[in-house]
Amino acid sequence: MARGDKGEGQTGGIQSLDAALRLLGAMMERRGPASLSELARECRMPPSKVHRYLASFQHAGLVEQAGRSGKYDLGPGAVTLGLSALARHDFVNRASDALPDLCTESGLTALLSVWGNQGATVIRWERAASPTVTSMGLGTTLPLLNSATGRAFLAWAPPAPLRAIREAEMRHARKNPAIASDLVPTQRDIDKLVETIRAQGYASVEGRFIPGLVAIAAPILDWQGEAQAVATLIGTDPILVQPGSEAVTRLIAFCKELSFAPMTMADAK
Amino acid sequence: MARGDKGEGQTGGIQSLDAALRLLGAMMERRGPASLSELARECRMPPSKVHRYLASFQHAGLVEQAGRSGKYDLGPGAVTLGLSALARHDFVNRASDALPDLCTESGLTALLSVWGNQGATVIRWERAASPTVTSMGLGTTLPLLNSATGRAFLAWAPPAPLRAIREAEMRHARKNPAIASDLVPTQRDIDKLVETIRAQGYASVEGRFIPGLVAIAAPILDWQGEAQAVATLIGTDPILVQPGSEAVTRLIAFCKELSFAPMTMADAK
DNA sequence: AAAAGCATTGCATAATCTGGAAAATAACCT
DNA sequence: AGGTTATTTTCCAGATTATGCAATGCTTTT
Known part of the structure; x- marks a missing residue:
């Protein structure tokens, strides 16, 4: 179950990125902020993994932590990205x-x-x-x-x-x-x-x-x-x-x- | 060597994701489509790396390839993501x-x-x-x-x-x-x-x-x-x-x- | 038509991510 | 307030996974 398995889902891309983008998609589907554990459950990923992904997204501005309560939500960078895409x-x-x-x-x-x-x-x-x-x-x-x-x-x-x-x-x-x-x-x-x-x-x-x-x-x-x-x-x-x-x-x-x-x-x- | 190194850039996140998001940022700054090699040069990454990142982004809908000529641009998924963020x-x-x-x-x-x-x-x-x-x-x-x-x-x-x-x-x-x-x-x-x-x-x-x-x-x-x-x-x-x-x-x-x-x-x- | 440029794909290496569990933190209830 | 639970965050060894070079198809240029 490893290398040349093109069975499905194999995009020719990077697995960790695919997982990260699934996470981003899950955040998008939600109406509002979500806690780490909710996201972890929803994506079927261990919380530690989700946390590290979120840290990277946060660093890039795509995600932000809402007011100290530790909940995560889409951030300003996501807006900027969307407006850039829209401007195309x-x-x-x-x-x-x-x-x-x-x-x-x-x-x-x-x-x-x-x-x-x-x-x-x-x-x-x-x-x-x-x-x-x-x-x-x-x-x-x-x-x-x-x-x-x-x-x-x-x-x-x-x-x-x-x-x-x-x-x-x-x-x-x-x-x-x-x-x-x-x-x-x-x-x-x-x-x-x-x-x-x-x-x-x-x-x-x-x-x-x-x-x-x-x-x-x-x-x-x-x-x-x-x-x-x-x-x-x-x-x-x-x-x-x-x-x-x-x-x-x-x-x-x-x-x-x-x-x-x-x-x-x-x-x- | 890079293990506990918190010196710089270390976000506590995932390195490959950080790199991928730098790439996304580069695409965002461009006004329009860009070729693979241009992006590779701009991000100081090997083309093969960029290609695989793009494949993942493409699979997620964030990026799409303009008309077979191989140029990449932000896709509908980016718009959707941005609108979700906007609404929040x-x-x-x-x-x-x-x-x-x-x-x-x-x-x-x-x-x-x-x-x-x-x-x-x-x-x-x-x-x-x-x-x-x-x-x-x-x-x-x-x-x-x-x-x-x-x-x-x-x-x-x-x-x-x-x-x-x-x-x-x-x-x-x-x-x-x-x-x-x-x-x-x-x-x-x-x-x-x-x-x-x-x-x-x-x-x-x-x-x-x-x-x-x-x-x-x-x-x-x-x-x-x-x-x-x-x-x-x-x-x-x-x-x-x-x-x-x-x-x-x-x-x-x-x-x-x-x-x-x-x-x-x-x-x- | 030949050549050059470019995107795409194999492959071995080692660096990177992974996931369980501990530590730190916040929230909760009595 | 104290004690307790439920989070979030960090740590670590292991092995899966990303990486970069080089080779292969394509398309475009001269």
Whole structure:
């Protein structure tokens, strides 16, 4: 069971690194900080091993120890790494650059989100002289069913990555029916909602996620027609969500401009 | 030879992992894809070593190979990892959770604000036993020039969203010079004030906004170095605002803890 | 077409990681 | 507070595992 065993799992790489990355993956799956022993149990590794891996990750900034309690969590380096990786994709840069314009032209708060494994994650945030949400910041994850942003992902993102969160939110919605007042949490109703959103070209909510606020969201599509990111406008005037309103027009134009990057396949050289 | 050597670089972790993470750091610093040999040269490692590390990273999804030509770049897994980390560094929520501690430790009233459309907006409010305060509540907006909170935004928030309010307050201050006793409302003086605040690390006022009260405020910074939120301590004793006072120390530690500690995955050698 | 560059893979050596257990630390309960 | 449990962290010998050199395929250049 040793040397030339290419049976499985053999990546041609380094075993200890593979193990370390499994550990990192386990940390990623968790919602928050985890203790050493929890991680050790979850990865089926001896605690001493996990500890040494964590020490190296910590040294690199990928992991940090939350406030003296000895719990470990993903650190700033992980954010930096992710943003670097994100910056490799043109559409993110172009969208980020253009977002301020959208904000000033529409006079509304604009934000840009991408799909992470915890849901729709806000990566850019452009505040306008219009109603601003107070309890949200960069890095906030938005709900899939009850936010305009989430619904845009629901309608245009590939279904597979969404499924886990979609099901979780459906369960949650069944228990607290008050939350989603315009949505019966059944698969059928969701399909119908998706169809409506697609036909409209944008998603919207009125005061559902945050009372008193309305929002519209549209996708930035890649060459396969899947949402790579979602741009959202937030305001207070219910007029906003009306089809054909100035904000809707601007938002859709913005997203269309940024969709399917005009790159040629001939980047082979 | 290298056994008990704690002399340098020894993290208590795993050497091969440290090397691998140095490699990852090198990839991060590059703007785009890099060839194996380039990375090998840059990290001072033999190409074969780099190749095997990359194989493991690739297997984990952190790295991918661009179009068969053998160039390596950060992959989708890196984005996912970063977004997970981002979601945990939701500044506003973390700060909200920690605010009660700041309050009890300092024995002062603590509040947390973000920049809203109408100015610095109070979103959380933790009362101390002792003194208290006026008719302020959640959602109150604080002045930009005459409150410690506002001045912290002035010094650390991106200038664009502040401009409208700054100009309005400057106009107003010129008409009612009595209000801002320590500030001549000219652009030059404001620049000077900002500089002082930045150097100090916190902003303060003594009885300016509310007679008889003193306050100190420091920013919670995001990864762009911009203020995502501001934490403020309010008391009656003028000692508070002195540099080096216990309250100042606590407040700055609090904000530093919650701010995004910038960077650097790789340190040389 | 030949050559040069580059990524990829074997292989023996020894350096490195491993994992159990002890030491240090923190948390917990009475 | 004291005593006790449950963590996290460090230590150590052994052997698995990473390492670097050199050889092999590929692709690209002249």
